[in-house]
Amino acid sequence: MSLFWRIFCLNAVGLVIATALLLGPVTVSTPVLPGEALVVVGGLAALLAVNAAVLRIGLAPLTRLAGAMATADLLRPGARPEVAGPAETAGLITTYNAMLDRLAAERAAGAARVLSAQERERHRVARELHDEVGQTLTAVLLQLRRVADRAPAELREEVGQAQEATRAGLDEIRRIARRLRPALLEELGLHSALRSLAAEFTGHGLTVRHDLAADLTPLPGETELVLYRVAQEALTNTARHSGADRAELRLRGDAAGVELLVRDNGRGTAGAIEGAGISGMRERALLVGAGLSVAAAPGGGTDVRLRVPHRADVPPGTPHPDAGAPR
Structure with missing residues (x-):
């Protein structure tokens, strides 16, 4: 009535x-x-x-x-x-x-187009860095090596320093290209890419342990890319902002889906304003119907947890039941 x-x-x-x-x-x-x-x-x-x-x-x-x-x-879909x-x-x-x-x-359709264009641009920039800048620096390094062989003794130290600076720049260019375009993900799969990611962030006061289940159900390429990018962004936040000295990268699967966990022992997220990095992770999670939660870790620190359901019929933007739920 x-x-x-x-x-x-x-x-x-x-x-x-x-x-x-x-x-x-x-x-x-x-x-x-x-x-x-x-x-x-x-x-x-x-x-x-x-x-x-x-x-x-x-x-x-x-x-x-x-x-x-x-x-x-x-970005935090919940119950209607x-x-x-x-x-x-x-x-x-x-x-x-x-x-x-x-x-x-x-929003999910628009985000999918934006992120797809972003990935294409990442690939283009990575290719140009590798093919253009990388080859140029390699040529400069070879030229400096020839100069060092013919340089007077009093100049060899300076030429050697120029060689080391050029080599460091070349290594940095290659590192940036790898971050922009995860070739290991395309060529060797998700496990190899995540192990390489953990190794890349290990250092400079941070130790990253990885625990990756080997018996995962094969995942679509888009889902693997989302898992990789979320892990990359979470470890980047850990290295830059958390003040942690240890982090854990864990990948598990069960009958319901796949779960990615990035845990650190840093200062946590109490009172912190959610920035563009976490918003970007939420955007990516929505593309595959996943749930992303950022919460305090047991004993201190931060847990970033991504749960991707095993549902082939999930349309982009469909909220996962755990989306935004505290853990």
Whole structure:
């Protein structure tokens, strides 16, 4: 029943009862007797109380809807408001839920196009760094080696320093190219790429241990890329911001899906503002219907957990049941 008819029927019943009482056993004298005033005031109070109860019950779904609208975040998809209440309220909640689903699908499609273009640009830049800048620095290094063979003794030390600087620059160019384009992921698979990633971040005061299950169900290429990029971004955040000296990279699989965990022993995330890195990880997680949670690790530090379900029919942008849930 609609809210209008609920209130109308309640008021009509109250007025009919009041009229029947006035035409029957209840009368009002002039001047009004104390007993008659008590009956009239009591009836009015009862009518107002019942009206208030009906309005409170009828408007409760709107209050829940307002709360859901205030906390809605497409990067943290969660449960939709329950469709309940009078017809008008139920229709409004249904429309709102449909709007959220449409926005989530459109955002996921847009994010997929953006991230796809980003990956293509990463590959292009990595290829140019390797083929152009890398080859140029290699040629400079070879030329410096020939110069060092013919240079006077007093200049050989300076030429050697130039060689070392050029070699360091070449190594840095190759490292950047590997980060931009994970060739190991394409050529040797996810396990080799994650082991190489752990080795790359081990050093400069950080030790990264890896524990990668070998019996994982074969995953689509897009899912493997999402797992790799999330692990890369999580380790980058650990190295730059956490102050940790130990980190763990863990990959596990079960009948329900695959879980990636990056755990550190740093200062944690208490009071920290979520930056572009975590937002980017959430965007990538939505592409494969995964759930990403960032929470405090047992004993201190941070847990970044990505859960990818084994569901081939998951459309991009579909929220995973664990999305945004604290752990």
